[in-house]
Amino acid sequence: MKRMLIGILVLGIAGFFATGENLVSVSYYPAWINHWEDAGPLVAKYLGFYEEAGLDVSIFPGGPDLNPLTRMLNDANIAFATSYNWLVLVARIDQKVPLKVIATDFQDPALHLVSWEEITSPQDLYGKVVEVWPGYEYPLLCYLGKDHFYYPVYGTSPGPDKAIVQNQGGSMERFLAHQVTASHAMIYNELITVVHALGFDTLEEYWKAEEKPFYTYRFGDLDPGLAWDENSLVTTESTLRDHFDVVEAFVSATYRGWYWVLTHNPQEVFEILLTYNSSLEREHEIPGGLEINKLLVNENTREHGLGYIDASTWLPMADRLYQTGLISRMLTKEEVRAAYQWVPSGVFPPE
Amino acid sequence: MKKLERIAFPITLILLFGIWELWSRLGHIPVYRIPSPSAIFLQEGSEYLLLLEHLKVTAIEVLLGASVGIFLAILVGIIFYWVPFLKSAFYGIVRAINSIPIFAIAIILVIVFGVGILGKVVTACICIFFPVLSHTYNGLKSTDPVKLRFMRSINASRLQRLIYLEFPSALAEIFTSLETALTIAIVGVMFGEAIGGNAGLGFFILNRLYRMDNAAVLLATFIGAGLGFLLVAAVYLLKRKFLVWHPSMQRR
Numbered sequence: 001m002k003r004m005l006i007g008i009l010v011l012g013i014a015g016f017f018a019t020g021e022n023l024v025s026v027s028y029y030p031a032w033i034n035h036w037e038d039a040g041p042l043v044a045k046y047l048g049f050y051e052e053a054g055l056d057v058s059i060f061p062g063g064p065d066l067n068p069l070t071r072m073l074n075d076a077n078i079a080f081a082t083s084y085n086w087l088v089l090v091a092r093i094d095q096k097v098p099l100k101v102i103a104t105d106f107q108d109p110a111l112h113l114v115s116w117e118e119i120t121s122p123q124d125l126y127g128k129v130v131e132v133w134p135g136y137e138y139p140l141l142c143y144l145g146k147d148h149f150y151y152p153v154y155g156t157s158p159g160p161d162k163a164i165v166q167n168q169g170g171s172m173e174r175f176l177a178h179q180v181t182a183s184h185a186m187i188y189n190e191l192i193t194v195v196h197a198l199g200f201d202t203l204e205e206y207w208k209a210e211e212k213p214f215y216t217y218r219f220g221d222l223d224p225g226l227a228w229d230e231n232s233l234v235t236t237e238s239t240l241r242d243h244f245d246v247v248e249a250f251v252s253a254t255y256r257g258w259y260w261v262l263t264h265n266p267q268e269v270f271e272i273l274l275t276y277n278s279s280l281e282r283e284h285e286i287p288g289g290l291e292i293n294k295l296l297v298n299e300n301t302r303e304h305g306l307g308y309i310d311a312s313t314w315l316p317m318a319d320r321l322y323q324t325g326l327i328s329r330m331l332t333k334e335e336v337r338a339a340y341q342w343v344p345s346g347v348f349p350p351e
Numbered sequence: 352m353k354k355l356e357r358i359a360f361p362i363t364l365i366l367l368f369g370i371w372e373l374w375s376r377l378g379h380i381p382v383y384r385i386p387s388p389s390a391i392f393l394q395e396g397s398e399y400l401l402l403l404e405h406l407k408v409t410a411i412e413v414l415l416g417a418s419v420g421i422f423l424a425i426l427v428g429i430i431f432y433w434v435p436f437l438k439s440a441f442y443g444i445v446r447a448i449n450s451i452p453i454f455a456i457a458i459i460l461v462i463v464f465g466v467g468i469l470g471k472v473v474t475a476c477i478c479i480f481f482p483v484l485s486h487t488y489n490g491l492k493s494t495d496p497v498k499l500r501f502m503r504s505i506n507a508s509r510l511q512r513l514i515y516l517e518f519p520s521a522l523a524e525i526f527t528s529l530e531t532a533l534t535i536a537i538v539g540v541m542f543g544e545a546i547g548g549n550a551g552l553g554f555f556i557l558n559r560l561y562r563m564d565n566a567a568v569l570l571a572t573f574i575g576a577g578l579g580f581l582l583v584a585a586v587y588l589l590k591r592k593f594l595v596w597h598p599s600m601q602r603r
Contacts, residue, residue: 064546067560073383091563097383134554135561152550153558155401167554169466169547 023056024246029068029081031231034061034276036188036261036289038082038231039269040105044257046272053249061277064170067135069099069234078243080250081234085339086138086317086326088234092339094328098237101340103251103307105231105258106295108218111136112191114175115182115215119222122148126161128181131168136184139219139226140165142320154325172197187295188288191216203287225316232340233307240341247343255306255345262293263350297349306349309342386566394570401555406574408551412468412540413582416475417533424480425525428487429513438488449481453539461547471543471551478536479529486528490521523597526590533582541575552578 030038041059044050050057058077062068068081069091082105091097119125122144132140134153141149144165150158151165158164168174168183172190175183176197185191192203198213200206220227233251240247261269266286274280300308318336321327368388374380375387382390431438448456457474464470494517502512544553552575559567 065557065560067563069563070560087561087563091383095383095563095565096381097563134557152404153401153555155397155404167466167547167549169461171465174465 023051023054024243025077026050026055026057026246026250027072027075027077027079028057028059028250029072029075029079030059030061031068031082031084032061033063034059035273035280036269036285036292037110039261039273039289039292040254040258042257042276043260043269043272044253046275047257047260049253049256049260050250053253055246055249055253057250059276069097072234073097073236078239078246079235082231083234084136084138084230085228085232085314086321087135088232089314089318089321089331089336089339090327093331093335099234099339100237100240101232101234101309102240102247102343103233103255103345104229104309105233105307106229106292107298107301107308107310108295109139109220109228109230110187110292110295111139111219111230112185112187113140113182113217113219113222114185114191114194115217116175116178117181118215119182119217122163123161125163125182127163129164129166129179131166131174131180131183133168133170133184137165138321138324138326139228140184141326142324143219143223143226144324146324185216186288188291189284192284192287192291203291225320228313228317229310232309251307251343252345252347255347258296258306259347259350261289262296266290301349305345306347307343307345309340311337311340314340383563383565386569390566391569391573394566398567398570402552402571402574405550405552405555405571406578408468409471409537409540409544409553409575410578412471412544412551413475413533413536413578416472416477416540417479417536419472420476420479420532420536421483421529423476424483425487427480428484428491428521429518431484431488432491432517433509442488445481445484448477449485453478453535454542457539457543458546461543466547466549468550471540471548474539474543475536478539479532482528482532482535483525486524487521490524491517493524494520523590523594523599526586526594529586530583533586534579537575537579537582 028041030041032038034042041057045057045059060071062071067083069083069087072079072081080102085101085104088099088101092099113119113130117124117128125144126148130140137151141151141154144163147156148162149165150156150162156162166180172183172185172193174180176194183190185194187203194214195203195206198206200209206212218227233254235247266289269289270280270282270286273285296306300310314336315333318327318331322330372388375385375390380387431442456477460470460474460477464473498516498520499512502516507515541551541553541556544551545557546553548554548557552571556568556571559565559571
């Protein structure tokens, strides 16, 4: 009896450690909590695409205060994260962190600026309050220019020719109450919230309306040098160098997941997302998800495959970051190019 | 022996930091992982100035919240002591809230109050209020019954009893509770700043975390710890002044 119990215990412990069929252990750190923003990997794991590619992927959702890049670096396994190009560049240059962008999900930015007043130039925001999320403030600060923002963590002081930048704190309340002039809004989340709050049923209705109650801008519309991509897949230089096959497998399985998301009924996609995060709301997530789907497809991805890295956005980004004082020095073309290495997914958007 | 004792602590500190520095350099641990002490402390003056600004914000939030918290806690403690019915009615709630982990309280307060400093002041206030209330009440209740009977026998009024006996005897416990309460208050305030703030050490840390500037993060952490140390030292000095007669303050 005792021997049998010990035997069961040993088998149990062994089973706990076995990953089955020699799958490679991989960790993935989404940009935020589990939702449509990282639907590709979530679906790929759920439907077994990663297993088919020989990977055993563990997903560790993010959230407020959690930097996926830091968590990825502290992971002993082969790890990937979804983050932003500007954060990767700042980390690479200022802190010498050996990160590499290997693919980019969003070919167009999801980040928007909603404003009660029309913005045609940075001067329109001087003296006004703009709400941002920490970590995402780089395009706005670059738009305003080096000495034209008051944002306490950057050590500036208030002034008449400065915009007042403050933390949005994750709520559109102050914007909707007209207490601030402008605010960050993601097209798949806050923008929909605002649109609903102001009486529109759908985002399309808002776009088509002749009289819009508020203005919406992408930073690239305000200033072409700020048309930066978002949500890139990132890994470390050593992973890319020593485990390129795993990286390739991860990228292509991830975009197989995205392909599934792009070609299936949104309700089905939502059901899968719900298994990861039961707090998602259907009426909010699906319209947002449809917007996210649009961001993955453009002429570049149609030609080269999903996850294409558009090199032409990186140099202007490096220049503007330096001019605004957000990165410590001017970068050479080689330094900028060294920040990314496109790993083709081999998955093309649906027709 | 006395002289050696006095320099023992600084020497330990120097040794620990020295080992850390050596280990960083020899082990080639990259700065972004665990910065060496030199990377942390030898930063630009502008960074220190910036940290000073944010330290001011955090310190103000803690001190404001603590002042209100201490005042209210002692007041309510006395009320509970004088009116046992109120104590029975509300003490359960007090104990319950006292058990809520500080990060949960900070999150709730950020949701309720938003990103301004009010939420952080309230956080500090709550962190101080509940422990100090508990200890005020317990301290008052632990008044030496012999002395109590004496006071009653000479017809001291309730107020006289409080001022001359009960409150002084509770003071030691109140001071002790303050030390831990203040440390927790700093944690609560910094956490609140990190998850929804505009300024302060917590928010500074959050911003630098996104930039992967771990050296700055650790510097801010040390400065936060320094603030805690200063506050505890201030409490100790106050204790020395007000509790000269207490056994714990006597030199053995």
